[in-house]
Amino acid sequence: MTIDLDGRGTRSLTPGEVLLEVENLSVDFDTRHGRLRAVDGVSWRVRAGETLAILGESGSGKSVSVQALTGILEMPPGRIVSGTARYRGDDLIAMEARSRRRVVGDRITMVFQDSLSALNPVQTVGRQIAECFEVHRGLSRREAMRRAAEMLDRVRIPAARQRVKDYPHEFSGGMRQRVMLAMALALDPDVLIADEPTTALDVTVQAQVLELIADLQTDRQMGVVLITHDIGVVADVADTVVVMYAGHVVERAAARELLDHPVHPYTEGLLGSIPSADLKGHDLPTIPGTPPSLRTVPSGCAFRTRCPLTVAECASAVPPLIPVGPGRETACIRRTSEVPGVTIPHSRLAAGGA
Amino acid sequence: MIRFALRRILAAIPIGLLVTLGVFALVFAMPGDPLRELAGDKPVPPSVLAAERAQFHLDRPLLVQYGLYLKDIVTGHFGETFDGRDIGEQLRLRIPVTVKLALLANAFQFTAGMLFGSYAGFRRNGAVDRLLMLATLFVLAVPFLVLAFAAQYLFGVQLKWFPVSGTADGFPMSYLLPAMVIGLLSFAGLARVLRTSIVETVNSDFVKTARAKGIGEQRVLWRHILPNALLPVITFIGIDLAGIFAGAVLTESIFNLPGLGQFLFQAIQLKEGGVVVLLSTLAFISFIVINLIVDLLYGVLDPRVRSG
Amino acid sequence: MAELSLAAPPVETPEGTTLSHRELLWALLRKPQFVVCTLALLTFFAMAAVPRLFTSVDPRACDLSRSRETATAGHPFGFDVQGCDYLANVIYGARPSVLVSVVASIGGFLLAAVLGLLAGYFPGFVDGLISRTADVVFALPGLVALIVILNSVRNRSIWVIVGVILLIGWPAGMRLMRSTVFSVRNREFVLAARAVGVPPLRILRKHVFPNAMAPLLAQTTLGVGALVGLEAALTFLGVGLQPPAISWGSQFGIAATYRDTPHLFIWPALFIATMTISFMIVGDSIRDALDPKLLR
Numbered sequence: 001m002t003i004d005l006d007g008r009g010t011r012s013l014t015p016g017e018v019l020l021e022v023e024n025l026s027v028d029f030d031t032r033h034g035r036l037r038a039v040d041g042v043s044w045r046v047r048a049g050e051t052l053a054i055l056g057e058s059g060s061g062k063s064v065s066v067q068a069l070t071g072i073l074e075m076p077p078g079r080i081v082s083g084t085a086r087y088r089g090d091d092l093i094a095m096e097a098r099s100r101r102r103v104v105g106d107r108i109t110m111v112f113q114d115s116l117s118a119l120n121p122v123q124t125v126g127r128q129i130a131e132c133f134e135v136h137r138g139l140s141r142r143e144a145m146r147r148a149a150e151m152l153d154r155v156r157i158p159a160a161r162q163r164v165k166d167y168p169h170e171f172s173g174g175m176r177q178r179v180m181l182a183m184a185l186a187l188d189p190d191v192l193i194a195d196e197p198t199t200a201l202d203v204t205v206q207a208q209v210l211e212l213i214a215d216l217q218t219d220r221q222m223g224v225v226l227i228t229h230d231i232g233v234v235a236d237v238a239d240t241v242v243v244m245y246a247g248h249v250v251e252r253a254a255a256r257e258l259l260d261h262p263v264h265p266y267t268e269g270l271l272g273s274i275p276s277a278d279l280k281g282h283d284l285p286t287i288p289g290t291p292p293s294l295r296t297v298p299s300g301c302a303f304r305t306r307c308p309l310t311v312a313e314c315a316s317a318v319p320p321l322i323p324v325g326p327g328r329e330t331a332c333i334r335r336t337s338e339v340p341g342v343t344i345p346h347s348r349l350a351a352g353g354a
Numbered sequence: 355m356i357r358f359a360l361r362r363i364l365a366a367i368p369i370g371l372l373v374t375l376g377v378f379a380l381v382f383a384m385p386g387d388p389l390r391e392l393a394g395d396k397p398v399p400p401s402v403l404a405a406e407r408a409q410f411h412l413d414r415p416l417l418v419q420y421g422l423y424l425k426d427i428v429t430g431h432f433g434e435t436f437d438g439r440d441i442g443e444q445l446r447l448r449i450p451v452t453v454k455l456a457l458l459a460n461a462f463q464f465t466a467g468m469l470f471g472s473y474a475g476f477r478r479n480g481a482v483d484r485l486l487m488l489a490t491l492f493v494l495a496v497p498f499l500v501l502a503f504a505a506q507y508l509f510g511v512q513l514k515w516f517p518v519s520g521t522a523d524g525f526p527m528s529y530l531l532p533a534m535v536i537g538l539l540s541f542a543g544l545a546r547v548l549r550t551s552i553v554e555t556v557n558s559d560f561v562k563t564a565r566a567k568g569i570g571e572q573r574v575l576w577r578h579i580l581p582n583a584l585l586p587v588i589t590f591i592g593i594d595l596a597g598i599f600a601g602a603v604l605t606e607s608i609f610n611l612p613g614l615g616q617f618l619f620q621a622i623q624l625k626e627g628g629v630v631v632l633l634s635t636l637a638f639i640s641f642i643v644i645n646l647i648v649d650l651l652y653g654v655l656d657p658r659v660r661s662g
Numbered sequence: 663m664a665e666l667s668l669a670a671p672p673v674e675t676p677e678g679t680t681l682s683h684r685e686l687l688w689a690l691l692r693k694p695q696f697v698v699c700t701l702a703l704l705t706f707f708a709m710a711a712v713p714r715l716f717t718s719v720d721p722r723a724c725d726l727s728r729s730r731e732t733a734t735a736g737h738p739f740g741f742d743v744q745g746c747d748y749l750a751n752v753i754y755g756a757r758p759s760v761l762v763s764v765v766a767s768i769g770g771f772l773l774a775a776v777l778g779l780l781a782g783y784f785p786g787f788v789d790g791l792i793s794r795t796a797d798v799v800f801a802l803p804g805l806v807a808l809i810v811i812l813n814s815v816r817n818r819s820i821w822v823i824v825g826v827i828l829l830i831g832w833p834a835g836m837r838l839m840r841s842t843v844f845s846v847r848n849r850e851f852v853l854a855a856r857a858v859g860v861p862p863l864r865i866l867r868k869h870v871f872p873n874a875m876a877p878l879l880a881q882t883t884l885g886v887g888a889l890v891g892l893e894a895a896l897t898f899l900g901v902g903l904q905p906p907a908i909s910w911g912s913q914f915g916i917a918a919t920y921r922d923t924p925h926l927f928i929w930p931a932l933f934i935a936t937m938t939i940s941f942m943i944v945g946d947s948i949r950d951a952l953d954p955k956l957l958r
Binding site: 499600607618638 | 797804807810887894911914927935941943
């Protein structure tokens with residue numbers, strides 16, 4: 001499948017080129033309980049043709065970090081304290097809103113979790129897709145609508161030509177998520193940021209949507225940032241993984257390696273708590289306790305209160321990310337080399353994954 | 355759409371008949387003979403009284419009376435009031451008074467409500483927002499009667515900017531004070547509804563989507579925020595307009611304006627069944643028409659209602 | 663699907679959990695405006711119950727020669743048209759306002775709750791009957807209907823006025839209750855109760871009502887002040903309480919004809935406005951406390 005573009009604003013992507021590079025990003029929130037740090041010194045990068053998964057529970061700061069760099073985070077109460085986010089060398093955070101809008105929405109686009117509330121309920125889906133062509137490509141309304149219908153067809157919505165005139169509530173959940181995808185992919189972006197794109201969908205539809213993203217990705221070496229709390233999704237599509245806990249990156253590794261040999265105790269706990277047939281008759285291992293509220297993040301390592309390996313030093317300082325092997329880093333003072341405590345058999349991920 | 359409107363109108367007719375019959379029955383149920391009471395202590399020859407009773411259908415049973423009044427309304431033969439004024443002529447004089455008052459009050463309400471409501475909504479927790487929320491809480495809490503009297507006393511008696519009551523100074527001078535009092539009251543409601551709606555819409559996911567599409571703030575505002583944020587406002591304005599007739603009864607009494615509300619109030623006091631049926635029919639028709647317009651408008655603006 | 667099996671409650675909303683009654687009370691008592699307004703309302707209630715606590719003067723002991731005199735020592739509010747002490751009259755005027763607003767609110771809440779429960783829980787005939795009746799009553803211009811009915815009653819006591827207000831006013835609350843009952847009636851705990859054969863009335867009382875009453879309660883609390891104003895408006899129009907009953911509404915009526923004597927208007931206006939604003943702020947605080955979403 002080829003994506004036909006009118007050529008404006010696009011350069012061909014070299015495979016492996018770094019498209020988006022986030023460094024030391026910190027975001028605060030002003031609340032009535034004072035200032036809270038939602039994202040603390042987060043760094044990651046996504047290359048052309050690569051899928052980066054940001055894995056974490058709700059409240060770990062994974063959504064906030066991408067909303068901050070694309071400029072859609074509400075500020076105030078949010079506030080970017082430090083950090084850069086370079087799209088092919090240009091820092092999005094330092095940029096003026098006007099120039100950032102030429103990148104975000106055109107070269108970097110987003111897909112959100114809840115497609116029902118993420119689409120304007122009083123506009124036809126066609127108009128919402130066409131708006132991208134009108135604003136960024138200056139197409140006429142008529143031409144933009146024609147292209148919108150093409151996009152719906154490309155994301156495999158049946159009878160696309162008629163359905164452009166329908167409203168979001170007239171689509172099923174899976175179809176609506178395709179509409180979101182059509183909107184995000186309309187301008188053939190370099191980077192697609194997908195914020196829990198499949199969480200609200202049932203398993204078979206999830207697989208279809210992920211497959212669709214993968215298909216469209218391979219055509220033009222698009223970089224994909226996939227935000228998820230779902231290890232199955234990571235196992236299915238991710239190339240690299242960044243694990244976040246309470247606003248910090250705690251582990252970074254190639255997906256296969258991370259799933260085979262988790263190093264950080266949190267990652268280990270996550271992988272250990274996947275249900276599978278091997279565990280039949282046994283209790284499912286879980287991580288004790290609940291993720292900390294941002295108001296009550298423990299000092300030092302945020303995970304130490306739930307960690308089986310915790311020692312007194314864990315409380316003294318936030319552990320830095322240190323290399324534990326080729327291309328992988330972990331933030332744990334108890335695990336400074338790649339000596340995994342458990343190894344997760346592939347069969348369990350394959351069985352659990354969509 | 356036309357079918358929808360027709361269905362609504364047809365469904366409204368029986369309700370309208372029930373409502374006006376109910377109101378009429380209550381007037382009819384009032385004790386005493388209205389004509390004899392009107393005459394007071396003056397001796398009236400029985401033959402004259404009988405003729406008058408026949409003129410106003412008072413010698414017939416309740417349902418027949420009601421039917422005859424309805425017939426008069428449909429055929430346009432409104433007849434006279436008890437004291438011999440032509441009812442058609444009264445309507446011609448009084449409808450403009452009530453309509454002028456309503457239009458002026460709504461002009462105040464819209465301009466102030468939309469301006470302050472949207473400003474407060476977009477600058478939530480700012481100084482204007484806090485002040486507005488406090489001020490509207492007070493306006494909504496203080497009874498209309500108190501507000502109207504205070505305005506009359508302050509601007510009419512003390513400052514002498516506006517006439518206290520009556521229509522001697524004509525339009526718009528005589529209408530400004532009552533219109534401002536009604537406008538202030540309904541402005542408070544409108545501003546609050548709009549503010550809440552904007553706050554909710556601004557924080558909704560689809561506005562984030564619009565921003566993520568990289569479109570300008572102006573376009574986000576006009577294409578995405580306002581079309582959604584104004585939906586509850588339409589409902590509010592509809593309810594507001596439908597209440598105008600009832601509100602007119604009180605306002606026109608306080609400010610002594612010779613409009614329909616005052617006419618209705620006098621007719622109730624004098625137990626003029628014919629006039630009461632006529633005016634409550636008018637009130638009901640305006641209620642239904644306004645509701646219908648609001649529903650149709652809502653259907654045009656919100657596709658979810660259209661298909662549901 | 664391999665979901666994380668650690669349950670992750672939403673982190674940012676520690677106040678999102680439902681409050682117990684004690685916590686609710688504490689949350690309210692921490693708000694100074696709530697405390698002040700509650701004290702004001704308690705004062706008005708005391709005024710309505712035992713007016714002698716606030717004035718020793720008989721409101722009907724009058725001296726025509728002192729008609730409309732302004733404040734003097736011992737008579738801080740001056741005198742009314744008949745030369746009676748105005749302070750005593752304004753204080754005795756609290757009773758009808760308090761009675762009408764409180765009784766009509768409680769009665770209205772109960773009426774709307776019962777009818778709304780029935781209409782929402784028994785679709786079909788019961789719902790049709792109640793809802794269609796509501797349509798008819800709702801289509802009446804409220805104030806006009808009140809005037810027509812009250813005008814046909816010879817001797818209007820407070821109870822007649824309350825009764826007529828209830829008769830005309832129930833549809834709005836009923837509709838609100840009905841819609842919340844609709845959203846509760848198919849929730850799991852109701853289905854569970856139905857599945858184990860709990861009789862319908864008990865389900866309504868024990869399961870549906872407690873979970874569906876909050877919106878109606880909030881609307882009712884916010885509406886109490888409006889009823890105070892309504893009573894005054896009706897009396898002003900001459901279809902409310904009749905002389906010799908003392909009420910703020912009738913004081914307005916007299917004040918309207920003596921515009922050069924502002925104290926006749928100012929004192930009852932001040933009292934009535936304080937009372938309605940207090941009701942409004944108390945209602946507003948309760949609603950905020952019941953709805954943690956609004957806390958920011």
